[in-house]
Amino acid sequence: MNDTARHTRQGGPSARRIWLRNGAIWLALMALFGISLGSAYLDVGDASPILRLGIAIVQVVILWGLFMDLRRSSWLVRLCAVTGVFWLIFMFSLTFGDYLTRNWNGSGTSLAPYATRNGAGERGAYPQDRLPLAPQYGPRE
Amino acid sequence: MSDAARILHDPPWPSVPRQREAATFGMWVFLASEALFFGALIAGYAVYRVLYPHDFAIASQQTNILYGSINTGLLITSSFTMTVAVQASEARMRRLLIFALVLTAAIGIAFIAVKMLEYKDDLDKHLLPGAHFALPSAATRLFFGLYWVMTGVHAIHLAVGCLLTLALAWAIASRHEVSDSSKVSPIALYWHFVDTIWIILYALIYLPGRP
Numbered sequence A: 001m002n003d004t005a006r007h008t009r010q011g012g013p014s015a016r017r018i019w020l021r022n023g024a025i026w027l028a029l030m031a032l033f034g035i036s037l038g039s040a041y042l043d044v045g046d047a048s049p050i051l052r053l054g055i056a057i058v059q060v061v062i063l064w065g066l067f068m069d070l071r072r073s074s075w076l077v078r079l080c081a082v083t084g085v086f087w088l089i090f091m092f093s094l095t096f097g098d099y100l101t102r103n104w105n106g107s108g109t110s111l112a113p114y115a116t117r118n119g120a121g122e123r124g125a126y127p128q129d130r131l132p133l134a135p136q137y138g139p140r141e
Numbered sequence B: 001m002s003d004a005a006r007i008l009h010d011p012p013w014p015s016v017p018r019q020r021e022a023a024t025f026g027m028w029v030f031l032a033s034e035a036l037f038f039g040a041l042i043a044g045y046a047v048y049r050v051l052y053p054h055d056f057a058i059a060s061q062q063t064n065i066l067y068g069s070i071n072t073g074l075l076i077t078s079s080f081t082m083t084v085a086v087q088a089s090e091a092r093m094r095r096l097l098i099f100a101l102v103l104t105a106a107i108g109i110a111f112i113a114v115k116m117l118e119y120k121d122d123l124d125k126h127l128l129p130g131a132h133f134a135l136p137s138a139a140t141r142l143f144f145g146l147y148w149v150m151t152g153v154h155a156i157h158l159a160v161g162c163l164l165t166l167a168l169a170w171a172i173a174s175r176h177e178v179s180d181s182s183k184v185s186p187i188a189l190y191w192h193f194v195d196t197i198w199i200i201l202y203a204l205i206y207l208p209g210r211p
Helices: A003-009 A015-039 A045-067 A075-099 A119-125 B016-051 B053-061 B065-090 B094-124 B138-173 B184-205
Strands: none
Touching: A015 A045, A015 B065, A045 B065, A045 B184, A075 B016, B016 B053, B016 B138, B016 B184, B053 B138, B065 B094, B065 B184, B094 B138, B094 B184, B138 B184
């Protein structure tokens, strides 16, 4: 008697059921991947980075919840996974709290008062006396 | 050694469920640290993309979306087969488990092969930052510096995953490990995590700047 027949007789899932159940999740992930790829060639305006990252996050939630089985994991394991995500949120919040609000680096952000929307390419429009860390590119004396 | 004669648990664990829980928890602790490792690289990418959006869009157009998309499909499929392996392990379906593990590793190796083709294409197009870099803007070098580091480190992680998966399949096939080994789940978690990183990298690296 093979593995599948023995296990099915004992009341467990059959191999066919394992393939089908997880195949449905695989199809959902591939559909999201297709939407993400398609969005790269459609004009969805300024929303496109948010759309693609949003789709990626939905894919990750499906992966973590269903394939990595967080939905059935203990609270200790879930806490560990959530802690990793929280530290990521802290890191991104602190990093962008700096880069989006200071103008010393010539960043093209909407929050920096002297910023240009074209990025550092128009750094000339920027008051040089406000650049305490402005690099010196000339020859060394 | 048959399943009936297997060792129930390794010291210091008092029981098999505790051993499984510890293995899963330990892997998640490791994965949380890995999330921060890749997170730091992605944060660097995000900062520079905010600073140089136009240059990053130009650089992103130079990446090979065909290879990137094939690899995304491969990795999502490998996560599927790895999950089949985990559930076959829980159900003690030894043959299905070995088949799914070997299939997963084979898809992982296919990913690395496609990645090598992509790297060759990138080198032919002079997209390695250096003296003969193809793009004029300095910020595009930042993009490709991050591209090589992030995809390279990811490929190393995947290669490690392939080795672990093949070693586990061999151990189960040669009956050095039982079919419901507590090593299956942590290796699967690692594999899915590497897939997670790729899904994020795909959205960041390959898709921006397309017409």
